[in-house]
Amino acid sequence: MHLALFDLDHTLLPIDSDYEWGQFLCRHGIVDAEQFGRRNADFFAQYQAGTLDPVEYLEFALGTLAAIPPQQLQALREQYMEEVILPVLHPAAVRLLRQHQDKGDLTAIITATNRFVTEPIAAALGVPHLLAAEPERDASGNITGKLSGVPTSGKGKVTHLQHWLAAQNKQLADFASSHFYSDSHNDIPLLDVVTHPVATNPNAKLQQYAAAKGWPQITLFEKQ
Template structure:
């Protein structure tokens, strides 16, 4: 049996769901455009450069979730999916996921974006297993604006994946092949750990690394 791991943002979707969510809220008049565009863009540049402080970013990114109850957030997310996410899901990404499922592989999305944003995207893509940043909830099931546990970012993806596998009584060695598809230099720790790393529409650092090491480089963009 094989395990097929997929990054989400700029890999399975042609954009970044963690960038698109505040852009959507700004469009709805729910966030201050001047403040959030500037800070969100600055964090995204740090992410692309491999210098992002994930805890600082999460403090910024998760705070708006605490402003609304879950019913309101879920309604907003449904609109966000239609307007911002479904239009940037390439058919090639759906086809690749379908091919792995047809082969009987265990398929997972492993992302540094939070579960509230990414859970419905994983469902849209038909992916059962998801590792994402987990969110703290209050007694009424509303978000506090704080994360819980280890963020699934850089080496944190390895920590979270190994914990998930251990819960199943498995390890990476339990699988004949372990694929990991990613676009980002931030995923090099996990790419270096799997048997079949694949660079997908990669950034410059990952492209250079993949070329040097003979990893496949593919595109999922239509």
Template sequence: MSLRPKVTLFDLDHTLLPIDSDHSWGEFTQQIGWTDPVEFKRRNDTFYAHYIAGTLDVHDYVRFAVEAIRVRDQAQYEEAHARFMREWILPALREPATALVRQHQQAGDTVAIVTATNEFVTRPIAQAFGVAELIAVELERGADGWITGEIAGVPSMRGGKVVRTQQWLAARGWDWLDVETTFYSDSTNDLPLLEQVDHPVATNPDPRLRTLALERGWRILDLFPKT
């Protein structure tokens, strides 16, 4: 039996949620009139297709995705995000996912969500899961204290998830060998972190990850059908 502290990491979109919160936020901004319903949808769908294919330029995407927030103030954003949570996110929470998070928390694991979606969209979602530790794309702030549209530091995407998780561990006085790590993810975009941890779990995996998990003997967990 391992005496190392247990750290359990969760991807968010299509892993704990049956939807992509980043793409859904974009659709929501169309719904409330913050973005052009035709041009924004075209670009949003194109960026999402690049993400699925593993070819997304995260810096270009974040500039695009947060523009509707950047040109508004924090009060407007918070009001809109509260509505987004009520209408889009809370109806998408599934008991198998929330129960899995609780199971690890009740076992005494240190639990974190590690996502390529930005902190503004995902922090309230992490809170809805009862998870305080969030490793997400952090947004640069200008002299006025509001976001600029650029990313601060290393984006938590693909290999960046390993870097950011390493930084998060170091802030707690840990290295990889000090802890027993588990990571749940649906996507081959997360292959670098899946290969880094002690226990990779292909969760609602995309076809490429399912094939790879079968080849490598990784655990496969289907919490809910992919949509």
């Protein structure tokens, strides 16, 4: 069997789904646009620079989810999918996914963004396996605002992948080949351990690293 892993934001999507979720909440008056927007933009800049504290950011994002009544939260997510995500799904990204799926590869999205935001996106892309930051939930199943486990970013992506494979009695070495597609230098720890790393719509730091390593670089679309 072969394994194909995909980052989500700016790799399969031309946008950052987490940042755009925050902007969506601002536009619809769910959060204070000035205060939230400023913090959201600061965190996004830190992510791009590679200086983001993932736990601090995730608990900011998850705390926002926890403050919204659950029924309203579900309705907002459906509206977000219709307004923001579905219009930007790109045929080139879908074709790449289908190429691997049609060959029978085990296919998964592994993203630093939380599961609440990304689960319907993975479903819309037709990818059944999602490794994402997990919100802590209370006894009623409601999001508490805390992170459960470790973030799915940096070396954490490797950790989550290992745990996911172990649950299936597998390890990375069991696969004849393993691809990982990502746009970001933040994903170098996972790119370094697969057999076929592919810099996809890469940022400048990943472009430089990939060129030094001789990795293939592809462009599916222009980022927004």
